[in-house]
Amino acid sequence: MKRISRLLSDRLALLSLAVLAAIAAAGMLAPWLAPHPPDEVNMALRYGPWSLHYPLGNDQLGRCVLSRILYGIRPSVLLVLAAVLASVLIGAAVGMAAGYAGGRTDALLMRLCDVMLSFPGYVMTLAVIGVLGVGLQNILLAFILMKWAWFARIVRSSVRQIADADYVRFARTLGTGSLAILFRHILPVCVPELAVVASSSFGSTLLQVSGLSFLGLGIQAPQAEWGMMLSEARQSMFSRPELMLAPGLMIVLTVSAVNFLSDAMQQAVDPQAGSSKRHQPERAEAALIGREVA
Amino acid sequence: MIRYAARRLLTAVLLLLVISFLAFLLQQLAPVDPAEAVLHAQGVPQVTSELIAQKKAELGLDRPLLRQYASWLASSVQLDFGLSYVTGKPVWSLLGPAFMHTLQLTAVSAAAIILLSVALGVYCALREDAWPDRATRGAAFLLTAMPPYWLAAWLVWLFSVKLDLLPTSGMDSAASFVLPTAVLAVGYAGVYFRVIRSSMIAGRNEDYVLYGRANGLTERAITRRVLANSLQVAVPMFGMAVPILLGSTVVVENVFAWPGLGTLSVKAILGRDYPVIQAFVLLLASSFVVFNAVSEVLSGLLNPRLRKDL
Numbered sequence: 001m002k003r004i005s006r007l008l009s010d011r012l013a014l015l016s017l018a019v020l021a022a023i024a025a026a027g028m029l030a031p032w033l034a035p036h037p038p039d040e041v042n043m044a045l046r047y048g049p050w051s052l053h054y055p056l057g058n059d060q061l062g063r064c065v066l067s068r069i070l071y072g073i074r075p076s077v078l079l080v081l082a083a084v085l086a087s088v089l090i091g092a093a094v095g096m097a098a099g100y101a102g103g104r105t106d107a108l109l110m111r112l113c114d115v116m117l118s119f120p121g122y123v124m125t126l127a128v129i130g131v132l133g134v135g136l137q138n139i140l141l142a143f144i145l146m147k148w149a150w151f152a153r154i155v156r157s158s159v160r161q162i163a164d165a166d167y168v169r170f171a172r173t174l175g176t177g178s179l180a181i182l183f184r185h186i187l188p189v190c191v192p193e194l195a196v197v198a199s200s201s202f203g204s205t206l207l208q209v210s211g212l213s214f215l216g217l218g219i220q221a222p223q224a225e226w227g228m229m230l231s232e233a234r235q236s237m238f239s240r241p242e243l244m245l246a247p248g249l250m251i252v253l254t255v256s257a258v259n260f261l262s263d264a265m266q267q268a269v270d271p272q273a274g275s276s277k278r279h280q281p282e283r284a285e286a287a288l289i290g291r292e293v294a
Numbered sequence: 295m296i297r298y299a300a301r302r303l304l305t306a307v308l309l310l311l312v313i314s315f316l317a318f319l320l321q322q323l324a325p326v327d328p329a330e331a332v333l334h335a336q337g338v339p340q341v342t343s344e345l346i347a348q349k350k351a352e353l354g355l356d357r358p359l360l361r362q363y364a365s366w367l368a369s370s371v372q373l374d375f376g377l378s379y380v381t382g383k384p385v386w387s388l389l390g391p392a393f394m395h396t397l398q399l400t401a402v403s404a405a406a407i408i409l410l411s412v413a414l415g416v417y418c419a420l421r422e423d424a425w426p427d428r429a430t431r432g433a434a435f436l437l438t439a440m441p442p443y444w445l446a447a448w449l450v451w452l453f454s455v456k457l458d459l460l461p462t463s464g465m466d467s468a469a470s471f472v473l474p475t476a477v478l479a480v481g482y483a484g485v486y487f488r489v490i491r492s493s494m495i496a497g498r499n500e501d502y503v504l505y506g507r508a509n510g511l512t513e514r515a516i517t518r519r520v521l522a523n524s525l526q527v528a529v530p531m532f533g534m535a536v537p538i539l540l541g542s543t544v545v546v547e548n549v550f551a552w553p554g555l556g557t558l559s560v561k562a563i564l565g566r567d568y569p570v571i572q573a574f575v576l577l578l579a580s581s582f583v584v585f586n587a588v589s590e591v592l593s594g595l596l597n598p599r600l601r602k603d604l
Binding site for chain 2: 114115118119120121122123126127129130131133134203207210211212214215216217227230234237238241244248251252255256259
């Protein structure tokens with residue numbers, strides 16, 4: 001029974017991965033897959049129903065909804081992913097430096113992280129957009145500025161746990177250089193946990209970025225982005241609620257896949273989660289704060 | 295314990311100083327000259343360079359940066375954040391009422407979140423892996439993957455337009471709280487109840503439960519004790535939730551036209567009203583730090599093991 005359920009959860013993870021890969025591929029291949037240019041206005045087809053030429057219908061300007069969804073993958077998913085990866089890289093670098101160097105460097109870098117983390121997410125983002133002006137790139141910049149500290153803390157605490165392990169001491173005795181030890185012996189141990197937190201933070205970031213675009217603080221018209229599309233659809237939602245469906249469901253699908261994957265990874269990293277006595281609550285909490293609901 | 299609390303509060307004060315300096319720098323980074331903006335806000339028809347220089351001296355903008363910071367901090371502490379660039383009114387006269395409205399929404403939502411997560415967490419933990427547990431977790435999974443504004447739009451469509459039961463927006467009566475609170479509560483409780491659930495499940499395997507059972511305690515009494523222990527995890531979590539909530543009502547407030555900080559801040563950003571943005575950042579970041587410090591001291595009271603960390 002246990003094996004079956006584990007297999008099933010693995011299958012779900014595989015399915016989620018497949019869904020995400022398909023979405024990413026569709027985003028990259030949007031110019032070839034989209035049946036129409038995403039900005040092509042056709043007032044004769046306003047609020048057009050689903051048809052063969054326009055599989056998801058037309059929006060308030062007669063633009064092809066499917067094409068806009070496909071092009072929207074780029075800012076809504078791919079750019080957000082890039083921003084999360086950037087903050088993971090920065091966080092990993094700072095975390096490894098702090099954890100491995102220890103002493104004053106560690107204390108200084110960690111206080112810096114404290115300051116960064118003491119700004120609630122949205123406030124930091126709004127502050128950055130407030131100074132630099134509205135726009136998707138500024139939102140993403142704000143996220144990178146904020147999230148690296150979170151990843152740095154996680155990597156740092158893993159590094160500190162491992163830095164004194166016997167095999168690391170052994171490598172040091174053999175005269176292995178610091179960088180080699182970091183990359184060959186310490187980094188691989190941190191990766192699984194980092195992947196769990198990064199993936200759950202990807203889901204929440206995606207929701208938050210789309211929310212800011214929805215408020216008009218992100219990408220500007222006529223560019224296609226899911227949050228932006230929802231904000232346009234909301235104007236006519238009492239007469240045409242169906243326009244809210246496609247972009248909203250795409251966000252739900254993407255975020256669900258990301259969250260499934262992240263939960264499955266957490267299970268794989270720590271199969272004890274859910275039954276273990278000691279470690280479990282803190283771990284769950286760490287993952288949850290990373291997710292930081294929008 | 296007193297030493298622990300004192301050290302924790304000292305850190306919080308230091309952090310507040312750093313944060314306030316960063317918030318102060320915000321305005322220095324902004325591409326608008328404060329003196330010029332204030333003149334515009336006061337409705338001066340012809341802004342000349344002499345007027346700007348005069349205003350600069352009046353506002354003390356020609357002084358060294360740290361001196362400016364000190365006087366800015368002194369007046370900020372007295373809630374004097376200067377004048378809004380857009381309306382020309384004192385910032386606090388806009389921010390104060392908005393803050394109260396957001397606090398009300400946050401308080402009601404926090405209460406709903408705590409009740410909902412504890413109730414669902416206990417309910418699901420007692421039925422681990424049975425269908426009610428699975429169904430709740432499944433629904434929570436789906437709801438937390440939804441953009442809150444999307445959920446909000448559908449709720450408005452259903453309850454306000456189709457059924458005509460609740461107001462679509464604004465803050466006029468108790469009924470106005472229902473939809474925004476529901477959207478906020480669903481998002482947070484959907485995550486938090488899982489923590490309570492798993493910590494209760496883990497807690498049920500502890501030795502004291504076995505001991506209690508051997509002593510003939512009823513299941514009800516045991517559940518109560520396990521829950522009391524799970525609250526050690528829950529209290530800091532809820533403590534964190536309040537300030538996070540305070541800062542993330544932005545989207546929900548804008549959807550429901552709630553006259554709070556979220557609506558005000560987005561308006562300020564779109565209107566490039568820097569004093570308002572600055573005061574907003576300072577206010578929320580400070581509440582975040584204060585809430586964190588208080589909730590950490592509280593968890594220290596509940597769980598002596600945590601005190602050693604500092």
